[in-house]
Amino acid sequence: MSKKKIFLLFVFLLSVGVFNAYAQNTSSEPQPLVQVLTALETKYNIHFTYVDQTIADIDIKCPDESLSLNDLIDYLKSKTNLDFIKIDEHNIVISKQINPLSELITQKLEEVVITNYLTKGISKKSDGKVHIKTAEFGILPGLIEPDILQTIQALPGILSVDETVSNINVRGGTHDQNLILWDGIKMYQSGHFFGLVSAFNPYLTTNINVSKNGTSVIYGDGISSVIDMKQSNSLDQDLKAGAGFNLIHADGFAKVPLSKQAEVQLSARRSVTDFIFTPTYDRYLQRVFQDTDFSNSSQNTSSTVSNNERFYFYDIAAKLLYDITDQDQVRFNFSTINNSLNYDQLSSSDPNQSLTNSLEQNNFATGVQYLKYWNNKLTTTAQLYVSNYDLRATNYDVINNERLNQENEVNDLGLKINATNHIDDNLKLHGGYQFTEVIVSNFEDIDVSNFTSFVREVNRTHSIYGEAEFTSGNKNTYARIGIRTNYIEKFSEFFTEPRLAVSHKLNNKFRLEFLAEFKSQTTSQIIDLQNDFLGIEKRRWILSNNEDVPIIKSVQGALGVHYNKNQLLISLEAYIKNVEGITSRSQGFQNQFQLVNDIGKYQVSGIDFLINKQFEPFSTWLSYSYSNNNYTFENLNNNISFRNNLDIRHAATFAGTYTLDNLKLALGFNWHSGKPFTLPTEDQNTNSNIITYKAPNSSNLDNYFRTDVSTTYKFKFGEKINAQIGASIWNLFDRKNIINTYFAKDENGNVITIENQSLGITPNVSFRVQF
Missing domain, CATH: 2.40.170.20 (TonB-dependent receptor, beta-barrel domain)
Incomplete structure (x- = not known):
């Protein structure tokens, strides 16, 4: 028998063994998720893509054999608290959940229409607001750190007549006409060194939304602009x-x-x-x-x-x-x-x-x-x-x-x-x-x-x-x-x-x-x-x-x-x-x-x-x-x-x-x-x-x-x-x-x-x- 035939026979026997193991354990004790995924790939003719750390230390019971592919994905989501994103009929991506339900659906509506607006990490959404992600921030002239309130002054229509972050003028308005929010809380002080340094740490303030007009009705005050800063709201499980x-x-x-x-x-x-x-x-x-x-x-x-x-x-x-x-x-x-x-x-x-x-x-x-x-x-x-x-x-x-x-x-x-x-x-x-x-x-x-x-x-x-x-x-x-x-x-x-x-x-x-x-x-x-x-x-x-x-x-x-x-x-x-x-x-x-x-x-x-x-x-x-x-x-x-x-x-x-x-x-x-x-x-x-x-x-x-x-x-x-x-x-x-x-x-x-x-x-x- 040729080496190729021996290899094919080995793959066949291995697949049969894995499938039998899967079939025998559909209602048994929980199994490591990696083993269950291997069996499911063979049964459903699909491929899972994931980072090893994402599925490490997760055990689940094998699902019922009669489940459809969509029902299978729902079952895996409910048992693992992970996201199973169906790319096509044969490819599924596994990732950690980010703020279950809410943020994923929101992103579908708030489409990014312009990416890398000026530099990396700044984008523009379909509702007109500018979104800044500090973790992805590139570089701007004069800045070696993602200073939040200095960064937004690079946007058209926003400047400071006296070079400070405590006097930001948005389309001709005074600084007090800006609504500055930190995780939903209104802030009345915005600067250190009496205006030369932003008062908000950029390394945990992960997302900033800037609206100059057409603001959502969830915001009151701020007749000139809204500067909405948010810290990470999801558990990373990593130090x-x-x-x-x-x-x-x-x-x-x-x-x-x-x-x-x-x-x-x-x-x-x-x-x-x-x-x-x-x-x-x-x-x-x-x-x-x-x-x-x-x-x-x-x-x-x-x-x-x-x-x-x-x-x-x-x-x-x-x-x-x-x-x-x-x-x-x-x-x-x-x-x-x-x-x-x-x-x-x-x-x-x-x-x-x-x-x-x-x-x-x-x-x-x-x-x-x-x-x-x-x-x-x-x-x-x-x-x-x-x-x-x-x-x-x-x-x-x-x-x-x-x-x-x-x-x-x-x-x-x-x-x-x-x-x-x-x-x-x-x-x-x-x-x-x-x-x-x-x-x-x-x-x-x-x-x-x-x-x-x-x-x-x-x-x-x-x-x-x-x-x-x-x-x-x-x-x-x-x-x-x-x-x-x-x-x-x-x-x-x-x-x-x-x-x-x-x-x-x-x-x-x-x-x-x-x-x-x-x-x-x-x-x-x-x-x-x-x-x-x-x-x-x-x-x-x-x-x-x-x-x-x-x-x-x-x-x-x-x-x-x-x-x-x-x-x-x-x-x-x-x-x-x-x-x-x-x-x-x-x-x-x-x-x-x-x-x-x-x-x-x-x-x-x-x-x-x-x-x-x-x-x-x-x-x-x-x-x-x-x-x-x-x-x-x-x-x-x-x-x-x-x-x-x-x-x-x-x-x-x-x-x-x-x-x-x-x-x-x-x-x-x-x-x-x-x-x-x-x-x-x-x-x-x-x-x-x-x-x-x-x-x-x-x-x-x-x-x-x-x-x-x-x-x-x-x-x-x-x-x-x-x-x-x-x-x-x-x-x-x-x-x-x-x-x-x-x-x-x-x-x-x-x-x-x-x-x-x-x-x-x-x-x-x-x-x-x-x-």
């Missing part, structure tokens, strides 16, 4: 950890399985600036503390700042995941964010007199969420959370022997209940209820004049909403329409907010998109005086009272067309947005309107353009935004419209990335026209402290231009430890960009010009390990 440092901070994170049903996620970060003096810290220090009480004191002839200033920040986050059953999940969240500054002010007339000025900024958040998967169609969630923001400052005036205490505190208690029903593969319904109680207090105390002010406002809002998502059978059309109704107890008023997002694929190249929404919000930020909170944090949170601080309401719509073919993306979107109920104190005027309180509105219209070409190993893009943004205040400028303080008429970015194996490089150029400001008139009264001005915002700062470069390289430490080194330079050519100009009078009554500069050339390096 994952990492740590790293750069020239500003050190951090670490871990995902630790406690059992098959429980996992804990931990992350912590702390600045190293009070231990190590670095060039990066020096640049940040100059940028943040210019034109503040901290820097101005050192220039005062009667007082100086001593050398024992201490500044640091930290954040800690934790999440406990517990699966009670396959259908019942509980999630606990905790987060605290802190910035702290202390410095001594000395009197030159009395060297022994020293008083400590301090500034503390903290955001604490915690919540619990219960998820119930009733069946493969119906899912419900309930979340209860508390978010607290506290800003405290003590400022001593040594010359006048005066102490000023200031405090701004927000307490936000929220309850959210949501139900999602998947009618079929093409239709999904949402419905829910949200309750929020927001308490905002502002305190001010001056010891010399015995002046004390305390204002406390409370607002309770009840919201109900409903929404339908539809995807056509051929996946060419997506539509989401919903309505949200808010009832504000304090004012006994209802606000109805319809929302719409429609996307239609014309052919394999072109897609049309229409987005529209009505929105309102009752929390906002104001600036009473430019030197509030030592001049470092000028903004304080307040609540609408429907008198001098009305409810802010917005209406906006956008129409876009997108071309996507052969890794070439061309996107053009035109929009218009009307916002009513803003106060002049919320806009940061530093001209004739600085101390005036009035109610007004602004209208912004513009276009966002993007062209992105990808060809291995390069990706390059050019984005351009044009906007026309104007105020109208009833009692300012004779009710004549004038330019918004955030009217950046033109903004452009040209950037590119290069990836070669484990090496990544990025280079980018950022340019935008200067923000408007108001010049004083030539003739000033030197006997008065009041400055007379020309027409408001009738002049422009010089154009802003910045070049950034960054690189990262990955390598291995042994078999299980991955490492990465990175280096970046922000503002490579050290261009002196003026980001703000205003005027004051000196002791002789002469007008002096005060200019705030952007961040100068700023190097940074990082090192990370992960296992």
